[in-house]
Amino acid sequence: MxxxxxxxxxxxxxxxxxxxxxxLVHLKRKAESxxxxxxVQALTAPVSGSAEQMTLYLAVDDxxxxxxxxxxSPLPSDPGERGRLALHTLIARYLQKDSPHPLGAGADVHxxxxxxxxxxxxxxxxxxxQSHASGIEVEQLxxxxxxxTLKAQLPQLNRVRFLVDGxxxxxxxxxxxxxxxxxxxxxxxxxxxxx
Amino acid sequence: MTKxxxxxxxxxxxxxxLISAGSAAEPRRISVYAPQAVYQVDILVREGVDYVGLxxxxxxxxxxxxxxxxxxxxxxxxxxxxxxxxxKRPYHVRSNKLExxxxxxxxxxxxxxxxxxxxxxxxxxxxxxTDFHSTSRRLFIGSAQMHFSVDVRRxxxxxVLSFSAPVNPSTLIEKGRVRLLFRREPLVSxxxxxxxxxxxxxxxxxxxxxxxxxxxxxxxxxxxxxxxxDGGRTVTIAAAVxxxxxxxxxxxxxxxxxxxxxxxxxxxxxxxAPRPRPFVILDPAHGGFETxxxxxxxxxxxxxxxALARRLQKELEARGIPVVLTxxxxxxxxxxxxxxxxxxxxxxxxxxxxASAAGHGVRIYTSLIPSAAPSQGKPSFLPWETAQSPFLxxxxxxxxxxxxxxxxxxxxxxxxxxxxxxxxxxxxxxxxVEISPLGxxxxxxxxxxxxxxxxxxxxxxxxxxxxxxxxxx
Numbered sequence: 001m002x003x004x005x006x007x008x009x010x011x012x013x014x015x016x017x018x019x020x021x022x023x024l025v026h027l028k029r030k031a032e033s034x035x036x037x038x039x040v041q042a043l044t045a046p047v048s049g050s051a052e053q054m055t056l057y058l059a060v061d062d063x064x065x066x067x068x069x070x071x072x073s074p075l076p077s078d079p080g081e082r083g084r085l086a087l088h089t090l091i092a093r094y095l096q097k098d099s100p101h102p103l104g105a106g107a108d109v110h111x112x113x114x115x116x117x118x119x120x121x122x123x124x125x126x127x128x129x130q131s132h133a134s135g136i137e138v139e140q141l142x143x144x145x146x147x148x149t150l151k152a153q154l155p156q157l158n159r160v161r162f163l164v165d166g167x168x169x170x171x172x173x174x175x176x177x178x179x180x181x182x183x184x185x186x187x188x189x190x191x192x193x194x195x
Numbered sequence: 196m197t198k199x200x201x202x203x204x205x206x207x208x209x210x211x212x213l214i215s216a217g218s219a220a221e222p223r224r225i226s227v228y229a230p231q232a233v234y235q236v237d238i239l240v241r242e243g244v245d246y247v248g249l250x251x252x253x254x255x256x257x258x259x260x261x262x263x264x265x266x267x268x269x270x271x272x273x274x275x276x277x278x279x280x281x282x283k284r285p286y287h288v289r290s291n292k293l294e295x296x297x298x299x300x301x302x303x304x305x306x307x308x309x310x311x312x313x314x315x316x317x318x319x320x321x322x323x324x325t326d327f328h329s330t331s332r333r334l335f336i337g338s339a340q341m342h343f344s345v346d347v348r349r350x351x352x353x354x355v356l357s358f359s360a361p362v363n364p365s366t367l368i369e370k371g372r373v374r375l376l377f378r379r380e381p382l383v384s385x386x387x388x389x390x391x392x393x394x395x396x397x398x399x400x401x402x403x404x405x406x407x408x409x410x411x412x413x414x415x416x417x418x419x420x421x422x423x424x425d426g427g428r429t430v431t432i433a434a435a436v437x438x439x440x441x442x443x444x445x446x447x448x449x450x451x452x453x454x455x456x457x458x459x460x461x462x463x464x465x466x467x468a469p470r471p472r473p474f475v476i477l478d479p480a481h482g483g484f485e486t487x488x489x490x491x492x493x494x495x496x497x498x499x500x501x502a503l504a505r506r507l508q509k510e511l512e513a514r515g516i517p518v519v520l521t522x523x524x525x526x527x528x529x530x531x532x533x534x535x536x537x538x539x540x541x542x543x544x545x546x547x548x549x550a551s552a553a554g555h556g557v558r559i560y561t562s563l564i565p566s567a568a569p570s571q572g573k574p575s576f577l578p579w580e581t582a583q584s585p586f587l588x589x590x591x592x593x594x595x596x597x598x599x600x601x602x603x604x605x606x607x608x609x610x611x612x613x614x615x616x617x618x619x620x621x622x623x624x625x626x627x628v629e630i631s632p633l634g635x636x637x638x639x640x641x642x643x644x645x646x647x648x649x650x651x652x653x654x655x656x657x658x659x660x661x662x663x664x665x666x667x668x
Contacts, residue, residue, distance in 0.1 A: 178614075
């Protein structure tokens with residue numbers, strides 16, 4: 001026979017469990033009503049140096065275009081760092097709420113390596129490709145916008161190759177071939193059909 | 196002194212033999228055939244047990260994240276979790292406790308499992324059927340396996356090998372037999388490996404697997420020729436027609452010669468008419484495990500492209516244009532298989548079909564590679580990655596003609612160039628077409644009216660190319 005005292009304790013515990021359960025459900029609903037967290041914004045590292053004009057080739061999904069957009073920003077003198085900052089700024093623009101070409105949260109560029117003044121290797125992060133929309137056009141706009149923005153900062157550039165997390169990748173998101181070098185002149189020529 | 200010298204010589208010879216044997220030995224590998232990739236994984240031998248690197252094995256199959264926590268390796272593969280402990284057999288995968296055939300190894304932060312445990316681990320981790328042929332060290336994942344059937348036909352004598360997907364075997368014709376070596380194709384036998392036939396042409400077939408691939412040997416009783424057909428899906432081994440030697444030419448007006456002559460004539464008449472080569476080969480992109488873009492919660496790109504390809508096929512056939520499809524069902528083909536299909540079909544035009552929820556209307560793409568002049572003299576070898584180069588001018592003409600018809604049909608259209616596979620490896624005029632909805636809803640891509648409108652416009656554009664691209668290659 002369970003003592004009356006113990007019965008009170010068990011009843012109190014059951015009540016407490018039920019109350020906690022209801023409170024948990026309430027908290028879950030409240031969290032869901034707040035909505036998804038805002039996309040992670042890529043932060044631009046502080047750069048010392050005089051402000052210079054930088055041209056970004058912004059992809060616009062609505063009309064399949066690449067729009068050259070001039071902004072003023074301090075730019076480092078090192079070409080690789082200069083290229084990385086330009087792409088970083090471009091991607092940060094794509095991550096904003098009113099982005100004309102939305103990218104997935106966390107998309108960014110790790111590094112831009114210059115093998116020589118004419119050859120650059122762009123190392124994107126995994127979030128860039130994993131969260132990228134799938135389709136020829138949408139992938140083409142992303143890559144062409146990166147190539148042309150890089151070319152605008154590094155005029156001697158002739159070819160660009162892309163890696164994802166330091167590894168070669170077959171396609172960006174199932175369509176555009178990332179396995180080879182992009183000839184900058186050919187990209188610029190092909191991009192004329194986009195404007 | 197002599198004894199010491201003899202022992203030294205023996206030791207040196209033994210060391211030399213050991214070093215030679217070690218350097219000559221080929222590294223042992225497991226060939227992995229998965230719907231999304233074909234690759235090889237090195238084998239590491241520890242205490243007589245074959246091990247394979249977990250990352251090497253799993254990474255090409257999906258999204259893999261792993262971290263080392265002390266003596267434990269924890270990994271997440273496509274959302275499934277697993278953990279292993281160095282020097283221990285038990286491991287966990289998807290909350291199930293299982294046991295490896297030998298101890299797990301953690302070397303320099305890399306995890307190794309016994310090869311014998313692959314068949315136990317992979318189905319649970321990757322959630323796909325796995326078939327490991329340990330003798331030939333060939334591992335098949337998911338629906339990657341290819342099968343074949345042998346069909347013996349008469350008049351004329353020939354053996355038709357039919358494959359479940361396009362193949363491109365290395366072929367060796369020897370006296371009394373034809374050897375087909377499939378290095379990259381995941382070919383397996385559906386029945387008995389050795390089959391004998393009571394046929395005047397075909398004696399027997401034998402199928403063997405080795406780490407180098409699969410080999411199919413067809414033993415014949417007559418000399419033969421080999422040809423690839425049906426977009427790489429069939430290999431026909433036919434009795435070779437003997438070249439008439441001058442001495443064998445029948446004397447004119449000879450009564451004795453008339454019978455063989457008429458027999459040959461009737462044999463020629465009995466030979467089936469050659470199948471017309473297609474003018475266009477349609478390639479519905481994606482398929483099987485590889486869905487392409489998720490266009491809406493209920494719509495996948497692979498299904499839209501196949502439906503559009505079927506409509507386009509009907510439209511083209513209604514216009515009298517011979518057409519073949521690279522796939523007619525929900526199966527995955529690799530990019531190389533698609534290019535092989537296109538190149539062996541000898542069609543005048545290759546059209547890849549894609550669908551996207553972004554943008555509006557129709558986009559037509561040609562390959563973004565440097566153009567090269569077509570070779571005028573002897574046919575030359577073309578690099579696989581840029582085989583499209585000499586055909587870019589024809590491809591651009593095709594894109595323009597199709598774009599013009601789409602514009603006439605009132606569809607928003609844009610032509611551009613993009614680096615796309617397998618377009619770069621196709622040796623004929625080649626374009627990729629991506630369709631998007633006219634409005635904002637992706638479900639419009641599955642609407643019969645819209646698909647019909649697009650198919651009719653594309654068919655008109657392709658029909659306008661007849662006579663411009665020339666006959667089939």
